[in-house]
Amino acid sequence: MTDQPLNAIERMATVKQERLNARLKQRYNRERRFKAYGIASITGGLAFLAILLITIFSQGIPAFQSSFIKLDITYDPDALYIDDASDPEQLRFADFDNAVRQSMLERFPEVSGRNDTRELMSLISTAAGYTVRDRLIANPDLLGQTETLWLMADDDLDLVLNGTIDRNLPSDERRVSDLELEWIDDLLANDDIERRFNTTFFTRGDSRDPETAGVWGAVVGSFYTLVVTLALSFPIGVAAAIYLEEFAPKNRLTEIIEVNINNLAAVPSIVFGLLGLAVFINFFGLPRSAPVVGGLVLTLMTLPTIIISARASIKAVPPSIRDAAMGLGASKMQVTLHHVLPLAMPGMLTGTIIGMAQALGETAPLLMIGMVAFIVDIPQGFTDAATVLPVQVYIWSDSPERAFIAKTSAAIMVLLGFLALMNLLAVLLRRKFERRW
Template sequence: MNKPATGSATPPPSRNIKAIVHQNLARRRAAERRFRGYGLVAITLGLAFVVLMFGNIISKGLPAFWQTYIQVPITFDSTVLDPQGARDPQALANADYATLVRAGMRQLFPHVEGRLPLRALGGLISSDAAYELQRRIQDQPELLGSTQEVWLLASAAVDTFFKGNIDRTLPEAERPIKDNQIEWLDKLKTSGKIEKQFNAVLFQSGDSREPEQAGIRGALMGSFFTLLVTFLLSFPIGVATAVYLEEFAPKNRWTDIIEVNINNLAAVPSIVFGLLGLAVFINFFGLPRSAPLVGGLVLSLMTLPVIIIAGRAALTSVPPSIREAALGMGASKLQMVGHHVLPLAMPGMLTGSIIGMARALGESAPLLMIGMVAFIVDVPKNFLDPATVLPVQIYLWSDLPERAFVERTSAAIMVLLAFMILMNGLAILLRKRFERRW
């Protein structure tokens, strides 16, 4: 009898192995193409959302940089402004300039009679017009007795109407501009006595309850003072801490605990630092609430971990050969760090500090906790004056229902983003300018 063959199975032909290899390669290449496709879709979606967000902000914010003005003939009547004829600055400051505005509007429309129509006519002009005339007389007292064509700020409703945000076809009861006011505005437009001008008020005034008078200068100065305090405190302390921990501190349990705490503090929510500042700086030390000094102290606590971590990373990037060469030439450890290591690490430290300051510029939660959410009209002049900052100003305006405040909210966001982009661009420029590749 024939015995069955024994031994290992016959190996598959070589063409089967090649087919399997090509099949696996095709599967891997398809997976790679799908992965690249997922990445492209994610990037496209991200860019689309960014473009949509910026487009929405810019479309709403750009109109805020232009404001409607009405040209009114103003007679600076001496009998109203200076009845004594003494040119007393105090008397000129307290004079009734609103009467001049009303007289000028009646000169434009002499046929308007009656209390309600006259009130509607006066409602075309902002209440800031009287203060504008007061400032003109204080700067130029020689205008007394003359008649001038003065461009006065229009009310928020008029500005909104001319920017196309009020539909004139709506019933009169459903819009803030009445029929007779629309008729007067059309006549002013035809005669060239109404136009849009650059909104200098936005950058020259503080906050106001009237949208056409509201500006961001107070918030900008508050942000400046707050960031100045933050930088003066956090940068030297952060750099000194990074140098000590990286170059001089012994490696033991205590330094490990300090390093862990610093890394954890960098991830603590910012509002916790606000609560800490409220408890320590205001309740314990009694510092003034809503002052840039307190805001700077709170933001310094928040940015210190970021600056320390960035500083240590910059020191670590310096090659050990620099340290060994300095020590080999007889330099002490302090001289080695101060003369050789620190100058080479300083660009990275500055980059980390600027990024930390940019983060502090956009923070609002910790400052809300220390009272910088108050309604501040006056522009702060020092570190102890009540102030607010730009992110908090945006938060306050975003809660107001008027259309004009929606525009100013978007405009303030554009200014804030411009500063943050500028600061991040400066950080990139410093890194590219002073970066050394080893």
């Protein structure tokens, strides 16, 4: 009689144990699947990031090299239409392109006819004449003499050498004709073409010709813009965070301010550009496409980020620090400035640099204030017309010239380098000023 209930209890226990084991197995299977999904998503994200970086670098590396053609330039007074190389007025109207043209025709004496001459001159950059001019200005004694110069080649020649233009395609499907390919082969066979590091890319501003276009103007414009942004956003953001966290009364007004600050951090950046256009340019009359206006617009955009990060850093300071300082007789201001602020400064600096990195990569708000203009000259001040690196990337990516594809990728590489340096600076500053308690 007693064995039957015991067997029933054992069977029920066995069933419960089997159900428990089944549920545990399902739970473990879900955990393994979740882990697998997480690993797959991370792996996929890293793979796409690697593909993106490889694509950018593979397309951008050719922009760091440029081709030069060796020519014997004769500074013939009759061809240049000058007789005094020290006269700035004569040099201003001298035909240095004619000197380059005569040198190319001497190098290829078989060329005749207007069309063939035009194709021959398409191998040399339009900046070659300026190089010859600069040489004569620096050495007036060269007038009437001949010297060998390495002059910059056209971007199409670069595209042929780096394989971007497939020379095996039919002539009507490529920009370079068969005759131009023969001249290029002749120059290569005689070592009259040399590949060099493209210093022009890092020393000049924008240009209509890809081979002479550079990012230095955009780099300087970005520097001036970020200086204005940092000079305004950091002190204002830190002061606002200290006031809201340490001194502001907790009432309806401060709650509305806090909600608006959090909402402003999510506002699309182009809205700040419209605000800058309406207020700083139309109302105050500040110059369009100037770093000072760009800095003001980016200050409005980065302030919410800096205030939020600064408040989080202040909240992270233990209350015991405040209580100990006030127990020793320190005032509220002394507690904040001498104890709370130094301990919160690493987080504030990190948030500020992250906000500055975000500002460095912004394009939309700067387009609204005219920083999309074609700027050739290097800006010399905060009120000069300028552009910035993201806008330069946007301009080049919209250009129909194939050589600007490499320029665009190279400019992105420079921008990524700046962002990496700013994030590295954030880490170093955090380690330097971080205090443990």
